[in-house]
Amino acid sequence: MTVLTYLTGFGNQHSSEAEPGALPIGRNSPQRAPLGLYAELLSGSAFTAPRADNRRTWMYRRRPAVVVGRYAPLPHGGWKSGAAEGEAAPPEPLRWAPLPVDGGGDFIDGLRSYAVNGEPGVQGMGALAYVATRAMGRRALVNADAEMLIVPQQGRLLVTTELGRLEVAPGFIVLLPRGMAFKVDPLDALARGYVCENCGAAFRLPELGPIGSNGLANPRDFEAPVAWHEPEAGGYEIVKRFGGRLWRATQEHSPFNVVAWHGNLAPYRWDTARFMTINTVSFDHPDPSIFTVLTSPSDTPGWANVDFVIFPPRWMVAEDTFRPPWYHRNVMSEFMGLVTGQYDAKPGGFKPGGASLHNSYVPHGPDSEAFGQASNAELKPHKLDATLAFMFETRWPLKPTPWALREAPLEASYADCWQDLKDQFQP
Structure with missing residues (x-):
């Protein structure tokens, strides 16, 4: 520089x-x-x-x-x-490949x-x-x-x-x-x-509350x-x-x-490498709010107009825990991008420069590959390194634009990444 x-x-x-x-x-x-x-x-x-x-x-x-x-x-x-x-879009996950440069x-x-x-x-x-x-x-x-x-x-x-x-x-x-x-x-x-x-x-900057x-x-x-x-x-x-x-x-x-x-x-x-990451040292996967960098509050406390959240390099040490993000449906809408490296919930499909949109109450979470790896991994401390993902999270549903639906590199097969999640119930 x-x-x-x-x-x-x-x-x-x-x-x-x-x-x-x-x-x-x-x-x-x-x-x-x-x-x-x-x-x-x-x-x-x-x-x-x-x-x-x-x-x-x-x-x-x-x-x-x-x-x-x-x-x-x-x-x-x-x-x-x-x-x-x-534009009106179906209530399903959307993902785009990186834009041509x-x-x-x-x-x-x-x-x-x-x-x-x-x-x-x-x-x-x-x-x-x-x-x-x-x-x-x-x-x-x-x-x-x-x-x-x-x-x-x-x-x-x-x-x-x-x-x-x-x-x-x-x-x-x-x-x-x-x-x-x-x-x-x-x-x-x-x-x-x-x-x-x-x-x-x-x-x-968000309030820190019990973090101190x-x-x-x-x-x-x-x-x-x-x-x-x-x-x-x-x-x-x-x-x-x-x-x-x-x-x-x-x-x-x-x-x-x-x-x-x-x-x-x-x-x-601001240099994202200066973010002091908070994470579990015992068990379970904390809410993504612990990765909030900046917030734009709304008239409803706790329900942001926009939150800017990052997922930087960090140590994973949780015991008896499914370490990637769990499957979830949120009231907030999530637009995500990947700056570099690999995102742990989508090890093969999400590429740097790409983007995804999971609107309010649209189910999402780890793909089949990530689920299989995380469910059977030896749970010893390891570091997620050389990665940086981010999220714009907002209280209102996001409407995709005509360009995003018809001209951008929209991945029509995105939802297929969950189709191998079979019923494994064993009563």
Whole structure:
């Protein structure tokens, strides 16, 4: 990775300046901002939200974001939002093979929605894939409907935001606040991965409850960028996601012109290898909630708008226990992806870059091969290594998109992986 400097701590009050003296002292919006800059506030919560929930950042920039041309619709057939843009699907498990990594599009062009629910800008989520083979160049994206969680699966990315730059590789994630301009450029020949478009409450770290003060994802391991402003002059195309549609406008300057900033509404990168995994040291398979990295709560306590869950390398030591996930039907809907390695419940069928959808109350669990292996294995401690799977879990059923049902590599034979589970009852 390129050596960049970062600020640490999820939700911290950060401050950074690319030029000495650019940050005003003692006030947020002085009569004249330092160095001839403009003061601009980005709010991520209502002004009267409780102090602990208030999210905002002050930016000091060369030109304010209001200096932009008129917007016109920008067609994009692959990026969908809200339940209204999904299709009715049978209540059965769905799985997709990895997407081909061909074509010549940038990050925006390469976005495709697998499944959606809720309403744009209000609640719910979308599960997307991206394939990018070229940089966005003089093009920036602003999502006014949702924050975006990027999970790279192949290829490194340089993510440029209004507050600075983040470099990530597979094994990292990037969290981008709603309403903040950014662009995503592949640093390798191609890039492929997943995106969660979160239209509900902003992601935050889950409460730890009986776990105590340590465990899961530590706030200090989330890294925000230092201030950086683009030196090259020239115009930009601004692509805005608003009301479930894309719009485009042009402006004569770069949106990445913030010379200094302070606040707690920031983009972050996070290394999944820093997750402190909690697992059983006696018997039984714990609920997947112990693998929650970030949660977007809903108006019903404990029933998340979206949970982001990972299944990283970990030791398995449970005694007299079926160690893979048990067969289950959940009230929550589960969209899963595999970044690398092998998923223990589907040793042969689930490939890195692929995806699966198990909607609310759709039965699923280990395939026949995994069941046979786990039922007869010698139960000694062993480590699940060189693997990383994740899940976007949501309270509402996810509707697959037309692309997911008819153009994406949908595996029609997925359900066959359970057909060899015979009746073995022995009264």
